[in-house]
Amino acid sequence: MAERSTVRSVTYDLLRTLGLTTVFGNPGSTEQPFLQDFPEDFTYVLALQEASVIAMADAFAQVAGRPALVNVHSSAGLGNAVGNLVAAYHGNTPLIVTSGQQHRELVPGDPYLANRDAVELPRPWVKWSYEPARAEDVPEAFMRAYAEALQPPAGPVYLSIPMDDWKRPLSGFTRVRTVSTRTAPDPRRLRAFAERLSASRRPALVFGPEVDRGGGWDGAVALAEKLRAAVYGAPLLDRASFPEDHPLFGGPLGLSVRTIGDRLAGHDLVAVIGAEVFRYYPYVPGDYLPAGTGLLQITGNPRVAAAARVGDSLLGDPGLAIELLLDLVEDGSARTAPDPMPRPRVLPPAPNSPLTPPEVYATLSRVRPADAVIVNESTSTMAQQLEWLPTTRSGSFFATASGGIGWGTPAAVGVALADRERGVRRTVVGLIGDGSFQYSVQALYTAARHELPVVYVVMRNHEYSILKSFAVLEETPGVPGLDLPGLDIASVARGFGCHAVDVETTEDLEREFKAALDAGTTTVIVVPTQPQKAML
Structure with a gap:
């Protein structure tokens, strides 16, 4: 029946x-x-x-x-x-x-x-x-x-x-439909944007998360190279959209009105493609743009366009807009090439104890597979991660888009599950702060049950380091609850079914990370580190 x-x-x-x-x-x-x-x-x-x-x-x-x-x-x-x-x-x-x-x-x-x-x-x-x-x-x-x-x-x-x-009884439903996922920019307005870019003496490009989400990574590289323009990372990126080791990459813009305005000094035109203008935090007053600097924005989100404090916006799929701009802009080979982002990469002559975040990231830079994915929720050390572990491939960097913590640990699980379904084999590296790790630590259960190739590196600095940096900036001494003593993260991870270890030295970290690559399951490596003052 x-x-x-x-x-x-x-x-x-x-x-x-x-x-x-x-x-x-x-x-x-x-x-x-x-x-x-x-x-x-x-x-x-x-x-x-x-x-x-x-x-x-x-x-x-x-x-x-x-x-x-x-x-x-x-x-x-x-x-x-x-x-x-x-x-x-x-x-x-x-x-x-x-x-x-x-x-x-x-x-x-x-x-x-x-x-x-x-x-x-x-x-x-x-x-x-x-x-x-x-x-x-x-x-x-x-x-x-x-x-x-x-x-x-x-x-x-x-x-x-x-x-x-x-x-409830129901005979069926047959009205299955398909929908469009891309919207084309207005051709006339896009040509006007292209003319302004071509006429610029020293243009800057800011590529945001919409570019990588829309498959525009290669187009972004081609556009920057054709214009010979400096490229900056949009503030508080949740997806990287340009290779961070490229000679045209000038580093992140910063977070505040003043920092971003100062960073863009010397550019007569800034094109923000696939990003907000801008994700500001914290409030440090200054000029939204340097005097004499124009701004163009291309985004597929009308709310993002409407919320921009400065500049002229164009609605349309950023990836498609970049493809069209490549044919519309003039070659900029006569422009002076911008200075690449300085990478001092200075390490102490002898290892510290506890290690510093740069020492941790320098070690990981030696052992991380080239195709590894990074999910970052170590908010106070993101500048050091960019310095030592730059994103060089599309779809290989993820962070929260909201600023709330507790996203990164389970997000690494989601990345690994999607890779497995697609038939893609690559290591997922979760770079998580000890404070952030507590918000969604139960995600380890899912990772372990599915035997996912995730390696979590938890930097144990015994505090909410990012909040202490904000306390200095905002002149708010004496804030309670910023210290985190007594957390046994490795024991908790083992309780959820993961392989977990505590390490003290760069040699231990390198050895355990290499072992995790072949473990066939989820590994949690806990590294005591010195607090890092965040670059705000």
Whole structure:
């Protein structure tokens, strides 16, 4: 006898058609009617806390190049997830986040575990938030969620689904659609931008995360070389979009209004492609641009364009815009080549104890495989990471797009899972601070269960070092809670099933890292380090 067609069976058929057969989740009681008799052709990735669920799915979707499906629990689980949902929103990651709602019969009485004002809770960090009015509308809601998540600017969406909807009879759903994922820039305005770039005496290019997300890495290199323009990294990058060892690369712009303005001095025109203008933090007053400097912005996100404090914006896919600009701009070989970023790379004559972050990164630079991926959430040492471990390949650097911590540890899991699904073998290196590591440490369970080739290097400086740097800048002495004594990170990691070691010297670090490359599972290496004052 054939199985009765229900909202659940019809929805699963639609999910298969859309390629959404991996579900990231942490199950709750209101989600069980959706998850019951879980299909053998679907994969369920269990994370032990909803913040980790979102970050894993976020990184997975970025690497896999398609939306990821997330299932968390009602309002309580969704509340846990919101912190990393902010990162997915800022990173334009297409996620379909679902949660169960209480039984429709009970909802009017505000029952336990009801998702009160369900569509309001995840706002403003989703593009679309919806709870179907009827059970029969569930498949169509998924179809629209898929379209909303993918269409530019991509981003997370949310569906709240009453738990009794899944068993309602439904004959089928056939209105499967496809949507566009790229928008072309206005040709006339793009030509005007090209003319200004061609006429510039000393142009600068700032490539942001949208470029790498859109496959524009090679085009960015070609454009910089044709214009012979200096290239800077956009502030607080969550994806690198230009090889950081290239002779035209001048380093990061900085974080404050004053620092960025000073950094751009001497350039008569700055083209910001695929980035905000700018991600400012902290507030240090100054000129947004040096006198006499113009700014052009190309972004696929209208909110990012509208929020720019200076400059002229053009909406359109940055990768496509770069391809078109290559044919429109004039050759800049007559320009004087900009000075490359200085790389002092100074190490002490004798090793320190504890080690300094540059000593850790110098060691990793000798043993890191060329195709390794870096996921960085050691916020106080990112300048040293850039110096010693520059990103030289597309899709090989990831960081949080929101500034909140607790993203990096589970994101490394998502990268490794997506690589495995794509049939790609490469080591994922998670560079995590000891403070950051505590926010999503339960992600180690998922990494160990899936035997993922992730090597976490945790720098143990016994404090929230980045916050102490901000305390100096903001002149706020005596802030409590910035020290972190008594953490036994290796023991916790072993408890989750990982291989974990404490190391003290560069020789120990090199040996254990090499061993981790062949371990066939997840390794956590804990390195005591001296606090590093962040470059703000």
